[in-house]
Amino acid sequence: MNHPSTDTDTSRPLRILIADDHPLYREGITSVLQQYPEFDVVAAVGSGREAVEEIHRLTPDLAIVDLQLPDIDGVAVVDEIERSDSPTRTVIVSALDDSATIYRALEHGAQAYLTKVASGQVVRDTLVDVAAGQTVIPPVLQTGLVKEIRARQEVSGRVLLTPRELDVLRLAATGLTTSQIAGKLHVSVPTVKTHLRNTYDKLDASDRTAAVAQALRLGLLA
The missing domain is CATH 3.40.50.2300 (Response regulator)
Known part of the structure; x- marks a missing residue:
């Protein structure tokens, strides 16, 4: 507003x-x-x-x-x-x-x-x-x-992302593409997509931007 x-x-x-x-x-x-x-x-x-x-x-x-x-x-x-x-x-x-x-x-x-x-x-x-x-x-x-x-906050603290999901989300937050994230982590693009989908589900987010915003709000990317 x-x-x-x-x-x-x-x-x-x-x-x-x-x-x-x-x-x-x-x-x-x-x-x-x-x-x-x-x-x-x-x-x-x-x-x-x-x-x-x-x-x-x-x-x-x-x-x-x-x-x-x-x-x-x-x-x-x-x-x-x-x-x-x-x-x-x-x-x-x-x-x-x-x-x-x-x-x-x-x-x-x-x-x-x-x-x-x-x-x-x-x-x-x-x-x-x-x-x-x-x-x-x-x-x-x-x-x-x-x-x-x-x-x-206590409920939010129960949102648990795996270390790899956090790695993917941190890189996504920097603006890297899916293929760039895959290259950084030495994994396949489908693997990165799977990790992203999992984070969307856990954070109740519809897309990458929403997932990053929610993770930041919850202090998961600090």
Whole structure:
């Protein structure tokens, strides 16, 4: 996602879109934000598709998006924004506070995650921080998120590549062709292809580029 600058234009209010299918919450958060001169609520919608359409049309600075929307969920909205390279930053709000859900939202590109019991002041401070380029997780949610990250790292650590598979992947990461890798390792081209296919399967990757990226993310090529 392209966020070319973390500097906000302090000469104008931050333009906010709200997406929530519960009218009471949608109207309530709109009312809260309207109390702050630094915000301008430019749209309030009740579905994910409406949110995507209005974000494309209005390009707000920030979007507050409910996780559980009736058509596409909040994470799917974030995905749509990411793919369109929109500068709009997203804050997911939800009644859910489990660490796996929070991790998923952040993994897909949300800049903050708030529960629906967050106070108006917390929402205000979060929006200002996100507009300034920060990722915001309330302290009450951070411990669970850290545990989730560690648990996922432990699972990732179980991805075991053989020494030869690692050799092949390291050379692939340098941009060598299959035949060049075979020459370097003094093996046949079909053997290299077999090793690559095995790494794709183990890393759940569709091609060489994805396999290298996943291996780097997991620290396997360090």
